[in-house]
Structure formats: C-alpha cells, structure tokens
Amino acid sequence: MALLEVENLHIAVSVGGVLQPVVRGISFTVDDNETLGIVGESGCGKSMTSLAIMGLLEGTPVRITDGSIRYDGTELLQLSSKQRRAIMGNRMAMIFQEPMTSLNPVYRIGDQIIESLRQHKSISKKAARARAIELLDLVRIPNPSERVDSFPHQMSGGQRQRVMIAMALSCDPKLLIADEPTTALDVTVQKEVLELMSDLQERTGTAIIIISHDLGVIAETCDKVSVMYRGKIVEAGTTENLFERLAHPYTRGLLNSIPVVDHDVEWLEAIPGRVPTLGEELSGCAFHPRCPIATGLCIAKTPGDTYIAGNHAVKCHYADQVAS
Amino acid sequence: MSVLKLMPSALAGRKLATIGFLWLVLVLLAAVFAGVIAPFDPLELDPVNRLAEPGWPHLFGTDHFGRDTFSRALYGARMTVIIGVGSVVVALLSGGLIGMLSAYFTKLGHFLMRGVDVLMAFPALLMALVLITLLERSVANTIIVIGIVYATTTARILYGMTLKLKNEVFVDAAVCSGASHRSILFRHILPNLISPLLVQASFIFAFAQLQAAALDFLGLGLPPEVPSWGNMLSEERIYLTRAPWLLLYPGLLIILSVFSMNLVGDALRDNIDPRFKDDISGV
Amino acid sequence: MLAYTAKRLLTLIPTLLAASALVFLFVHLIPGDPASILLGDTATAEEVAQLTREMGLDQPLWVQYFVWLGNVLQGDLGTSVFFKTPVLSVIAAGAETSILLACMTMVWIVLIGVPIGVLSATMHGKWVDQVTSGGAMLAASIPTFWLGLYLIFIFSVGLGWFPSSGFPSLSDDGGLANLRYLVLPSLTLAAPNAALIIRLVRASMLDVAREDHVRTARAKGLHPANVAIKHVFRNALIAVAAAFGFTFAALISEAVVTETVFSLPGIGRLVVQSILRRDYPVIQGVILVIVVLYMVINLLVDLAYARLDPRVSLK
Numbered sequence: 001m002a003l004l005e006v007e008n009l010h011i012a013v014s015v016g017g018v019l020q021p022v023v024r025g026i027s028f029t030v031d032d033n034e035t036l037g038i039v040g041e042s043g044c045g046k047s048m049t050s051l052a053i054m055g056l057l058e059g060t061p062v063r064i065t066d067g068s069i070r071y072d073g074t075e076l077l078q079l080s081s082k083q084r085r086a087i088m089g090n091r092m093a094m095i096f097q098e099p100m101t102s103l104n105p106v107y108r109i110g111d112q113i114i115e116s117l118r119q120h121k122s123i124s125k126k127a128a129r130a131r132a133i134e135l136l137d138l139v140r141i142p143n144p145s146e147r148v149d150s151f152p153h154q155m156s157g158g159q160r161q162r163v164m165i166a167m168a169l170s171c172d173p174k175l176l177i178a179d180e181p182t183t184a185l186d187v188t189v190q191k192e193v194l195e196l197m198s199d200l201q202e203r204t205g206t207a208i209i210i211i212s213h214d215l216g217v218i219a220e221t222c223d224k225v226s227v228m229y230r231g232k233i234v235e236a237g238t239t240e241n242l243f244e245r246l247a248h249p250y251t252r253g254l255l256n257s258i259p260v261v262d263h264d265v266e267w268l269e270a271i272p273g274r275v276p277t278l279g280e281e282l283s284g285c286a287f288h289p290r291c292p293i294a295t296g297l298c299i300a301k302t303p304g305d306t307y308i309a310g311n312h313a314v315k316c317h318y319a320d321q322v323a324s
Numbered sequence: 325m326s327v328l329k330l331m332p333s334a335l336a337g338r339k340l341a342t343i344g345f346l347w348l349v350l351v352l353l354a355a356v357f358a359g360v361i362a363p364f365d366p367l368e369l370d371p372v373n374r375l376a377e378p379g380w381p382h383l384f385g386t387d388h389f390g391r392d393t394f395s396r397a398l399y400g401a402r403m404t405v406i407i408g409v410g411s412v413v414v415a416l417l418s419g420g421l422i423g424m425l426s427a428y429f430t431k432l433g434h435f436l437m438r439g440v441d442v443l444m445a446f447p448a449l450l451m452a453l454v455l456i457t458l459l460e461r462s463v464a465n466t467i468i469v470i471g472i473v474y475a476t477t478t479a480r481i482l483y484g485m486t487l488k489l490k491n492e493v494f495v496d497a498a499v500c501s502g503a504s505h506r507s508i509l510f511r512h513i514l515p516n517l518i519s520p521l522l523v524q525a526s527f528i529f530a531f532a533q534l535q536a537a538a539l540d541f542l543g544l545g546l547p548p549e550v551p552s553w554g555n556m557l558s559e560e561r562i563y564l565t566r567a568p569w570l571l572l573y574p575g576l577l578i579i580l581s582v583f584s585m586n587l588v589g590d591a592l593r594d595n596i597d598p599r600f601k602d603d604i605s606g607v
Numbered sequence: 608m609l610a611y612t613a614k615r616l617l618t619l620i621p622t623l624l625a626a627s628a629l630v631f632l633f634v635h636l637i638p639g640d641p642a643s644i645l646l647g648d649t650a651t652a653e654e655v656a657q658l659t660r661e662m663g664l665d666q667p668l669w670v671q672y673f674v675w676l677g678n679v680l681q682g683d684l685g686t687s688v689f690f691k692t693p694v695l696s697v698i699a700a701g702a703e704t705s706i707l708l709a710c711m712t713m714v715w716i717v718l719i720g721v722p723i724g725v726l727s728a729t730m731h732g733k734w735v736d737q738v739t740s741g742g743a744m745l746a747a748s749i750p751t752f753w754l755g756l757y758l759i760f761i762f763s764v765g766l767g768w769f770p771s772s773g774f775p776s777l778s779d780d781g782g783l784a785n786l787r788y789l790v791l792p793s794l795t796l797a798a799p800n801a802a803l804i805i806r807l808v809r810a811s812m813l814d815v816a817r818e819d820h821v822r823t824a825r826a827k828g829l830h831p832a833n834v835a836i837k838h839v840f841r842n843a844l845i846a847v848a849a850a851f852g853f854t855f856a857a858l859i860s861e862a863v864v865t866e867t868v869f870s871l872p873g874i875g876r877l878v879v880q881s882i883l884r885r886d887y888p889v890i891q892g893v894i895l896v897i898v899v900l901y902m903v904i905n906l907l908v909d910l911a912y913a914r915l916d917p918r919v920s921l922k
Contacts, residue, residue, distance in 0.1 A: 340741065438621075438622075438625075439625075441622055442622055442625040442626050442629065445622055445623075445626045445898055445901060445902050446626070446629075446894075446898055446901075447856070447857045447859075447860035447861070447897065447898075447901055448857075448860075449860050449861055449863055449864075450860040450863075450878070450894060450897055450898070453863065453878060453879070453882060454633060454890075454894055456882070457633075457637070457882050457890060458633075458636050458637060530748070534748075534750055537750045537752075537753075538750060538751070538752065538863075538864050541750070541752045541864060541867070542863070542864065542867060542879050543879075543883065544879070544882060544883075554750075557750070557752070557753060557756075561752075561756055564756055564759070564760050564764075565760065565764055568760060571753065571756060571757075575749075575750065575753040575757075578750055578753070579745070579748050579749050579750070579753075582748035582749075583744065583745050583748035586744050586747070586748055587744065590744070
C-alpha cells in the first residue's frame with residue numbers, strides 16, 4: 001500500500017450553477033521517500049488536484065465529483081471536516097506558489113510556525129519556540145534565533161519560501177505538497193530551494209508532490225512524473241523512463257518549449273494553439289486541435305493507456321511512433 | 325461606456341437597487357409635477373382642520389397649521405431634488421476641478437491639496453455649521469454649504485484617480501502628439517472618470533439629504549417657510565405624541581430616498597473600473 | 608516608533624496652524640466690526656473701544672492672529688457674550704456630557720458593529736449576510752434626529768424605560784445611574800456609525816479572506832472560526848481600527864443633532880445655541896476645541912495603525 005493513493009479523481013467547478021469538469025479521472029500513487037512531479041500548463045487541473053488532496057476546497061465553488069483519495073489507507077473523502085483538519089498541517093502539509101503573500105503580514109514568522117506546531121502537538125510555548133528556531137536553522141535561515149522574531153516583510157522571497165517550508169515541516173509530515181514552489185523566485189534562489197527540499201527528504205523520508213509547469217524543475221527533483229493535460233494524465237512514468245523516451249506529443253512540446261542552447265531543435269518550439277477553455281467539449285483526444293501529428297482517429301476516439309516500458313503509460317494512439 | 329448604458333448594466337440582477345432606482349424616478353416625477361399633482365396649496369393654512377389624521381381628502385393628514393401634508397411632501401420632493409443635484413454640482417465642479425488640476429500640475433497640486441487637508445481637519449457637520457453662521461438661511465446657501473463640505477472629499481478622490489490615469493500610456497500618447505493640457509485633462513483623462521464620478525455623485529446626493537435634513541432640524545437650513553422634508557420634521561416634532569404620522573411620512577420619505585441613492589451608488593460602484601473601486605467610499 | 612511619532616507630530620503643526628488661522632479669520636468674515644461682533648448687541652461704545660484696543664484691531668491681521676494665538680495657548684478663548692463668563696469654562700461645562708456620550712456611543716458601535724460585521728462576512732452571500740448588510744445600509748440612511756425622536760416616543764413616552772431629555776452630572780444625585788439619561792442618545796448616535804462599521808468590517812474581512820496567507824492558515828488545520836478571528840479579522844482590524852478612531856473623532860461634532868434632540872447640556876448643543884444666540888466667542892472657541900481634538904485623535908489613530916500593522920513602522 002502506497003502512502004497516498006489517488007484513484008479516478010474527478011473535480012468540477014460550479015460556474016453559474018453548472019458543474020464544469022476540471023479534473024477528469026486521474027489516478028496516481030506516492031510512496032514514502034518518493035517525489036512525484038505533476039506537470040502541465042496552467043488550467044490543466046494540477047493545482048485543483050493538490051488542493052483536493054490537501055482538503056482545501058471547502059468553501060470554494062470547486063467540488064470533488066467522483067473518485068477516491070486514500071492516505072495511509074484512510075479514505076480522506078469520507079472524513080469529517082474535523083478529522084481532515086487533524087491531518088492537515090500535521091501528517092500532510094503544503095507550500096504555495098506565492099511566498100511573498102503566503103505568510104500573514106501582521107504576525108512574526110516564529111509565531112506563525114509556533115501556531116502550526118501547537119495546533120497539532122501538545123507542547124509548551126517555550127518548547128515550540130525552540131523548535132521553531134531549530135526548524136529555521138534546518139531550512140538554512142541565517143541567525144535563526146534572531147530571525148524568529150522577524151516579520152515577513154523583513155525577509156526576501158526566497159527566505160519566506162524557506163519559512164513556508166519550515167512551517168510545513170513543523171509537525172514532521174509524511175507528505176509534503178509543493179504547488180509551484182519556485183515559480184515566483186529568481187533562478188538562483190529556485191535551485192537553492194529545490195536542493196533544500198531534496199536534502200530534507202533524504203533526512204526525513206517525507207513523500208513529496210511537486211506541482212509545476214516547468215519540466216526542468218520536475219526532471220531535476222522527481223522520481224516519478226505525471227503529465228496533465230486538460231484534467232487527464234496523458235503521460236506518466238518514472239523520471240528515467242519518461243525522459244528517455246517521451247511518448248506523448250504534448251510532453252515533447254513542453255520539453256521543446258524550454259530553450260536548449262547546444263541542441264538542434266527538431267520539433268516545435270512552442271505548442272501551437274491555446275489551452276481549450278473550461279466549458280469547451282472536445283471529442284477524442286483533447287490535445288488533437290494542437291497536436292502536430294493528429295489524425296482522424298484522434299478526433300474520433302479517446303486514446304487509452306499505451307505502455308512503453310514498465311509502468312511508463314501514455315494516452316496517445318501513436319505513442320509508439322512518438323517514442324521512437 | 326456611455327452614462328446612459330451604465331445604469332441598466334449596473335442594475336441588472338439587483339432587485340433592491342432597481343426598486344431604489346424606480347423610487348428615485350418617482351421622486352423626480354413628483355418634484356417636476358408637484359404643482360399638477362398636489363391636491364392642495366402646500367402653504368395654505370386651514371386652522372379648522374389642523375392635525376387631521378391621514379384619510380380623505382388629506383392623504384397624509386394635516387400639520388399644526390392645517391396645511392396638507394401630502395401636498396407639502398410633494399413639494400418637499402422638489403426641494404430634495406434641488407438640494408441633492410445642487411450639492412452634487414457644487415461639490416463635483418469645485419472639488420473635482422481642484423483634485424484633477426492638483427494631480428495634473430504637481431506644484432500647484434502640492435499647494436492646493438494642503439489646503440484641502442486643512443479643510444478636512446473640520447468634521448463635516450461642524451464645517452457646515454461654521455459656514456452657515458456666515459450666511460443667510462436660503463436654498464442657495466444650503467446648497468453651497470453642503471456642496472463645499474463634500475468638495476473636500478471629492479477633491480481627494482479625484483486627485484488619487486487622476487494621478488493613476490496620468491501615468492497611463494494613452495496620456496503619454498496624447499502628450500507626444502502635442503495635445504494641450506486642456507485637451508489632455510478634459511478630452512483624455514476626464515472621460516475615464518465619468519463613471520466613478522457618477523458613483524461619487526450618488527453618494528454625495530445621499531449624504532446631502534441627511535445633512536440638509538439635519539440643518540433644517542437645527543433651524544439652520546432652509547428658510548422655515550420652504551416645504552422641505554427636513555423642515556416638516558423640524559416644525560412638527562413637538563406634535564410627535566399627538567400626531568405621530570406627521571413625523572412618520574417625511575421621515576420615511578427621507579429614509580427611502582437616501583437608502584435608494586445608496587443602493588444605486590453601491591450598484592454603480594460594483595460596475596466601475598476596479599482600479600477606482602477602493603477610492604470611493606459610500607455607506 | 609518614536610521617530611515615526613515625532614514625524615507625524617511635526618506634520619500636524621502646519622495643519623494645526625492653518626486650521627487655527629481659519630478659525631481666527633471666521634470672526635473677521637462675519638460682516639461688521641469684530642469687536643462689536645464679539646461683544647454682542649448689548650455692548651456699549653466704550654466696551655467696544657476697549658476691546659478694539661485690547662485685541663489690537665488697529666494692528667495688521669497677522670499680528671492680531673498671533674496675539675489671539677498667544678491668548679489661546681494660555682487658555683484664554685475670550686468671554687461669552689451670553690453667559691458673560693470665560694469661553695473655556697462654558698466649554699468645560701459641556702465636556703462631561705459630550706465625553707460620556709461619545710464613549711458610550713463608541714461602546715455601542717463596537718458591540719453592535721463588530722459582531723454583526725463578522726457574522727455578515729462569514730455568512731457571505733447567504734441570506735443572513737444580505738439582511739445584515741442591507742439592514743446596515745438602511746440604518747445609515749436614517750436621519751439621526753428622526754431616529755432619536757422615535758426612540759423617545761417608544762422608550763420614554765410609551766414604555767417609560769428611559770428619561771427623554773437632559774443629563775444630570777454623574778456627581779449629582781443618582782451618580783452612575785444617571786447614565787440612563789444617555790442610553791437613548793448614545794443609541795441614536797451609534798446607529799448610523801455602527802452601520803458604517805458593519806459594512807466596513809464585512810468588506811475588509813472579505814478582502815482579507817481572498818489573500819493567500821489565509822489559505823496557508825487553513826492548510827495548518829486551524830478551525831475555521833480560528834482562521835476567521837486570528838487571521839481574517841485580525842488583519843481586517845487594521846482598516847477597522849482606523850475607522851473607529853475617525854468615527855470617535857467625528858462623534859463630538861455629530862453629537863450636535865443628538866444633543867439637541869435630547870436637550871443634553873453638551874458641547875454639540877452649545878454650538879447650535881451659540882449660533883442661534885450669535886455668541887461668536889463661544890462659537891469660535893468650540894470650533895477650535897473640536898478641530899484640535901479631531902486632529903489629535905486622528906493622529907492617535909495613525910499611531911495605533913502603525914502598531915497594528917508592522918509594515919508601517921519601518922517606513
């Protein structure tokens with residue numbers, strides 16, 4: 001049994017009372033000490049998926065319409081709000097895209113970490129503070145015993161994201177979800193933050209899900225990759241397998257939209273066309289309007305999974321051709 | 325978007341605001357046709373029939389002079405519109421001009437806005453009272469006083485909004501094409517401010533009603549013989565226990581009109597350029 | 608913090624000077640000779656001549672202003688035409704009523720405005736929210752004197768629960784129980800202001816609720832009520848606290864109408880009566896006192912603001 005098992009998850013957003021599907025039946029698993037990358041363009045449903053796992057969809061117009069999310073064997077979707085909150089921030093924690101705005105500006109960062117600690121652990125204020133300083137040290141904030149009393153606005157974006165990581169790790173979660181953790185950061189800071197997360201994983205054995213639109217980030221840090229397009233996982237596999245033989249035209253498109261200096265670009269540089277809008281219904285493979293090799297078959301028939309090597313699964317009628 | 329199209333799109337799907345708008349239309353009609361609709365002369369005394377209860381022929385009853393309350397209320401609508409529109413015009417013209425010019429000509433602006441700051445050190449009602457002390461009681465003076473009080477806030481708001489627009493590309497383009505200051509201010513910047521101005525106008529209209537009624541009540545507003553809703557309340561207040569309806573009708577008329585104006589202003593505000601939304605505060 | 612306070616105090620001085628100049632000029636704007644205006648209609652020619660000399664009315668206007676300002680700073684606001692006593696003591700006599708009324712009103716505003724505003728925000732879009740925020744707008748549309756008159760009609764004349772007018776000092780017979788005289792006036796004065804606070808609390812909380820850090824707080828597994836109070840309301844409080852200050856500062860002058868309705872011996876009614884009596888020294892004095900109070904309270908609000916929002920004090 002894997003730590004997290006997502007099965008046939010369907011998510012829809014209510015627009016003017018009508019449910020528009022956003023995630024259309026995705027399944028994946030994450031094990032202890034494993035890093036899963038979920039990659040796709042904005043609007044593909046990857047962020048909704050992370051919020052659904054975390055349990056943060058309550059009070060939004062977004063609904064889980066079908067499927068199951070099991071954590072450590074427990075079906076999360078059947079838990080009460082109270083039971084979910086006991087897991088949230090405790091066994092399962094999340095860091096967000098916008099470090100500049102994700103911390104409350106009116107509280108000292110130490111107090112924000114302590115709040116998270118004391119929510120789930122019966123621990124004295126003094127001990128919590130000591131632990132907060134320890135955590136800040138762990139995420140390599142210089143001078144942690146002083147910075148613990150800083151306000152968020154006194155720190156840089158990279159530092160704030162470290163604080164977010166420290167806060168997320170405060171209760172030793174078994175699963176960490178990072179939604180575009182480095183998108184808002186400078187390239188050099190990006191690298192530091194990603195390295196920090198890998199290092200921490202080695203020490204603690206935490207499972208990590210990284211959500212990103214950047215295939216480069218995913219390739220560097222993840223053990224497994226799921227590529228999402230329009231609410232479906234179109235290609236999934238171990239990082240090694242997948243990058244050896246990219247078998248979906250969309251994944252190829254994503255990779256080739258990253259400029260590589262000393263390479264002959266053999267395919268498109270940017271994926272043509274646009275991401276279909278929410279309500280738009282597409283027959284067959286949803287990628288067909290933008291796909292350079294689409295045929296009549298792609299418009300007529302929704303592709304199932306084709307297995308390339310081991311568990312490397314691809315939803316494309318021509319996966320074998322693309323892969324070779 | 326033209327001003328005429330603004331109203332329907334703001335009111336779409338807002339039942340309460342639409343009812344408010346219709347009520348204001350009704351008040352406007354009453355104001356225009358008061359002379360035709362009113363069954364009695366609003367100033368005609370009839371001591372025999374004083375403090376008559378609502379009924380026929382005196383729909384709203386009569387006051388302590390025996391004057392027909394319904395007819396006075398209709399003429400009061402006229403005062404409401406005159407005071408409201410007048411204060412809005414004074415406030416928007418003086419305050420608006422100061423705000424726009426201050427934002428556009430920075431040096432002049434520094435000087436003018438400091439002056440506005442000083443005036444804003446006077447609470448609204450106190451400022452009205454100070455000004456009224458210097459002037460005679462008349463319709464025009466009431467309008468001027470209330471208009472000046474809200475000119476300060478209007479100046480502040482327009483100052484902020486013009487500053488935002490001044491840095492827009494289209495203004496730069498106008499400058500580059502050699503447009504005159506006047507043309508930039510009034511042909512390029514002002515049209516973008518029309519809908520926020522309309523929102524501000526509706527809130528001033530609402531506040532002006534309450535201020536005018538308060539001044540009337542204190543005996544410092546319109547001359548006592550002018551039939552305004554505020555004066556009706558002020559004159560009849562000692563008959564509250566004997567003839568409670570005398571205060572009920574004018575009071576409800578004021579409340580309904582102010583509430584309607586606030587509702588319409590609120591609806592309009594939700595429809596304007598989001599950049600300006602936080603600049604204008606109504607209720 | 609100290610530097611910030613000093614800076615704000617410094618910026619206050621020119622505004623204060625300009626405002627006081629306006630108040631000074633006020634008497635000179637009234638048509639007629641200032642000395643006879645300040646002494647009233649009953650003054651003799653000798654008295655007018657004497658005051659003209661004392662005030663230095665033959666001097667240039669700016670000299671007169673500084674003479675006047677010097678007197679004011681020494682606590683000399685002139686003599687009331689009507690009471691024939693120093694203006695300062697006339698104002699002081701109304702201070703107890705006005706301050707107690709303002710404080711009691713503030714208590715209502717907080718007690719009514721905050722919980723209903725929070726309720727409205729947390730029930731956003733539901734019928735409770737629509738009723739409360741619509742009701743608040745309606746309440747803000749009611750003329751205060753009208754509300755006051757009907758409160759008297761119902762609770763004094765009808766039910767006999769509260770006295771309808773006047774206010775004996777707390778040091779008179781009855782002591783603290785005399786506060787019952789202020790219940791209806793303070794409720795009257797509180798109504799439109801509480802309505803504004805409801806709308807403001809609601810709007811600010813809805814703004815804050817959309818911010819990213821609230822999602823972070825929820826992701827910690829905090830109880831929704833805890834998120835609403837500790838994170839959403841606490842941050843919304845920055846804007847709301849400022850409004851509390853401005854409201855309190857404006858109450859003294861807004862009380863003009865309420866004090867008149869309930870015949871309270873406060874500063875507000877003093878303004879109106881002095882205007883009707885053409886007692887210009889008192890008008891001038893009261894305006895000065897209210898404006899200075901208004902500005903000082905606004906300064907305190909700014910300083911409190913800096914304490915509530917850690918981002919301010921650094922700038």
